[in-house]
């Protein structure tokens with residue numbers, strides 16, 4: 472069953488900055504993206520980007536070929552309104568990360584707190600197949616999920632938690648783990664949530 476109604480409601484029922492996953496500055500993601508040495512014109516996508524400020528930071532750093540995909544129209548609209556005229560520089564894709572056809576390949580695919588909602592193996596297999604087909608060889612997958620000792624739920628939905636090793640096993644031989652880090656994310660409500668970040672090289 473699609474979680475789209477859940478996410479449309481989640482993004483319209485309260486201030487985006489009050490959401491548990493909200494970050495003023497997506498520092499861990501930016502560090503892993505910077506380490507990937509992506510040229511300004513190469514394609515980057517934030518999968519399940521929601522209203523994250525990562526896209527603002529990528530624009531500010533001069534990346535010119537960026538896309539944000541999300542299941543929720545309301546989330547994308549929040550980001551678009553925040554960015555004003557700059558929003559026209561971004562491709563906004565309202566789609567399910569387990570069921571879409573990329574229009575072009577990507578040099579870097581970023582996902583923070585989206586893959587961990589895929590508790591069903593078939594959904595994960597579809598997500599992986601799209602990532603495998605659309606990340607160019609030599610490109611990167613930057614993935615952040617709740618860590619093994621992170622919360623069991625996110626936005627009230629059950630999640631699958633990962634270590635760097637279990638994520639590497641999940642993505643298989645086509646992706647080589649090159650870097651990993653843990654974020655102790657402080658939620659706007661003051662709780663600490665542990666995230667596992669991994670950067671994989673697409674072989």
Ligand SMILES: C[S@@+](CC[C@H](N)C(=O)[O-])C[C@H]1O[C@@H](n2cnc3c(N)ncnc32)[C@H](O)[C@@H]1O
Nearest residue numbers: 478492519520521523541542543567568583584
């Ligand atoms: C916990 S939020 C994280 C948002 C953002 N990545 C961040 O770190 O701030 C999860 C996001 O994933 C989106 N989402 C959930 N399931 C999805 C799916 N199957 N396909 C695309 N987006 C999805 C939700 O709408 C929401 O914006």
